[in-house]
Amino acid sequence: MPYAPSTVNQEQSRANEGPEAVRAAVGRARDAAPAWDALGHRERGARLLRWRRVMARRMDEIVALLESEAGKVRADALVELAAAFEHLGWAARHAGPVLRRRTVRSGPLMFHQRSTVEYRPYGVVGVIGPWNYPVHTPLGSVSYALAAGNAVVLKPSEHTPGTGRWLAETFAEAVPDMPVLGVVTGDGGTGAALCGAGVDKVAFTGSPGTGARVLAACAPSLTPVLLELGGKDALVVAGDADVEAAVEAALWGGCANAGQSCAGIERVYVAEGVYERFLDRITLRAPEITGGPGGDYGRMTVPAQLDVVRRHIDDALARGARAVVGGPGSVVPPYVTGPVVLADVPEDADAVREETFGPVLVVNRVRDAEEGVARANASAYGLGGAVFARRGGVRLAREMRTGMVSVNDALAFTAVGALPFGGRGRSGFGRIHGADGLREFAAPQAVTRRRFAPPLAIQTFARGPRDLARFERLLRRRGY
Structure with a gap:
């Protein structure tokens, strides 16, 4: 009970x-x-x-x-x-x-x-x-x-x-x-x-x-x-990345809590050198994750969110995207029964521009990690993100216009007490x-306490011409 x-x-x-x-x-x-x-x-x-x-x-x-x-x-x-x-x-x-x-x-x-x-x-x-x-x-x-x-x-x-x-x-x-x-x-x-x-x-x-x-x-x-x-967080996969680890991170970041995470992964940009391998691996792995009774994640908390998920899937497919895992049939109220993976989604699709807040991953091919970062930054949101690369991961992370980034992981920053959490742009402030x-x-409260009389009296109307002349010489000398 x-x-x-x-x-x-x-x-x-x-x-x-x-x-x-x-x-x-x-x-x-x-x-x-x-x-x-x-x-x-x-x-x-x-x-x-x-x-x-x-x-x-x-x-x-x-x-x-x-x-x-x-x-x-x-x-x-x-x-x-x-x-x-x-x-x-x-x-x-x-x-x-x-x-x-x-x-x-x-x-x-x-x-x-x-x-x-x-x-x-x-x-x-x-x-x-x-x-x-x-x-x-x-x-x-x-x-x-x-x-x-x-x-x-x-x-x-x-x-x-x-x-x-x-x-x-x-x-x-x-x-x-x-x-x-x-x-x-x-x-x-x-x-x-x-x-x-x-x-x-x-x-x-x-x-x-x-x-x-x-x-x-x-x-x-x-x-x-x-x-x-909100967020529309992206995971960027470089050409030298550990592809299997990147797939696991993408699925965790995108589907944990039924994808209802403001800092969850919703977009994945994969360098063309490893794109097909990434897509093959996620196509095999994603169906092993299930939503619903006894599944890996639960129901959608708010029923209306299912309408957003369905609309984003339908819009992407209408624009020429491919559903490589799941699809409209995965939306079975009150659940999304498993991850939905969409490939080749146009950048002006709702599933790329708007927050989906469900277990839907957009996986798109890019020339290299730098292009992936550029596409990630093209969003109006700027909450979190992730980068997978064996070399240069921190450099790529620093180029992302977000409040938080995980390198070779996803959502790791959420559980580190010492790290600030917040975003830019439509993701808010503070x-x-x-x-x-x-x-x-x-x-913040600033307090000054006078300890002794200053040798040069300036901040008082009791100052004299001699004080002012000495003060002017001091300013010229010190470049105040």
């Missing part, structure tokens, strides 16, 4: 909470935030690690929720939890070293001042989470925001509200005296209410279209926004994870 949060019934868990309820949740978070901030980095970190232990102890509950709400197979749920636990632990342990006050050089002109900078929490952060990774992705914002000293109000996807409630419930068990993680449930109306409820920053994960609406909703109040949006992710949820 699927787990249901003990503190709330299923009907309430799926309720659309309106502006009044959202404002009340933000108010509770704001009341709790000062005491949480006053704990300091070390004590907050200890409580966050306690939260992780509670979640690990109650892991069977969240696995059951991920299976029932998001349609995941157990393996995908466990992989998601492993990444979530890694990032929660990294944020808990590194917030102090990254955000604490540090001294900086004041420079020769201001050597009489002691200068410091530290990162102070915003106050209350609103987090709007997605349905594809309803634990890992919101925790990429929630755990870093909490570690930085903020309180958080989370709005999970309307498709996975129980997961959001479970996160709040386990936090309350671990930290019963500080209600700094609240949850409001509902659809886009609840998200809009959160944007207008007086939060100090909003972190959103979802589609570019919805991200634009979040940005517009936050604009009147000048509320800062972090946007982690970063979660790593030191950049911690700083994303804290505002």
Whole structure:
């Protein structure tokens, strides 16, 4: 029987909470935030690690929720939890070293001042989470925001509200005296209410279209926004690549979690010297991977996504592409029954230009890896990517206009706590994870403290002509 949060019934868990309820949740978070901030980095970190232990102890509950709400197979749920636990632990342990006050050089002109900078929490952060990774992705914002000293109000996807409630419930068990993680449930109306409820920053994960609406909703109040949006990530296979490893990475990157990964592989550009070998190998290997009951990946979480998958396949075939594995018949609601591999897809096809968000791989021939990188960069998206090459892989990776790249692997960067995650272009802006992710949820504060009177008085109206003359000579000499 699927787990249901003990503190709330299923009907309430799926309720659309309106502006009044959202404002009340933000108010509770704001009341709790000062005491949480006053704990300091070390004590907050200890409580966050306690939260992780509670979640690990109650892991069977969240696995059951991920299976029932998001349609995941157990393996995908466990992989998601492993990444979530890694990032929660990294944020808990590194917030102090990254955000604490540090001294900086004041420079020769201001050597009489002691200068410091530290990162102070915003106050209350609103987090709007997605349905594809309803634990890992919101925790990429929630755990870093909490570690930085903020309180958080989370709005999970309307498709996975129980997961959001479970996160709040386990936090309350671990930290019963500080209600700094609240949850409001509902659809886009609840998200809009959160944007207008007086939060100090909003972190959103979802589609570019919805991200634009979040940005517009936050604009009147000048509320800062972090946007982690979609992707159309490419894998580039060089002529000297390990072809078998590249095929495995392409299938994992494209089909794990039923292809419902913003940083999943959707396009593969293969150098012509190994193209036929790559295509032969993926044609043999892909049918061994199955979706559906007892399969390697689960159902599509949102039924409407099946329509997008079908449309992209049909459009590609109508433009002359070949379905070398699967095809329109693979779309059997609520599943895509196996990987769909399309070859020779025109670059203006929907399956190349738009995010498919399903287990569909476009495999196209290019002259060499450099052309593959150029085609990868031609996308309006710029989230992640991958390169396979025995030589020059890092050089090719650095040429990709994306926020993250894996060399001779796929999606490896998602589970490295120290690495920032985020994109460019239609993939959004701002970063979660790593030191950049911690700083994303804290505002830098610069402080100067005068230690003694300067020998040259310039920043005062008590200065005289002699001071100004000496200052002018200094400027000319030093080139200020």
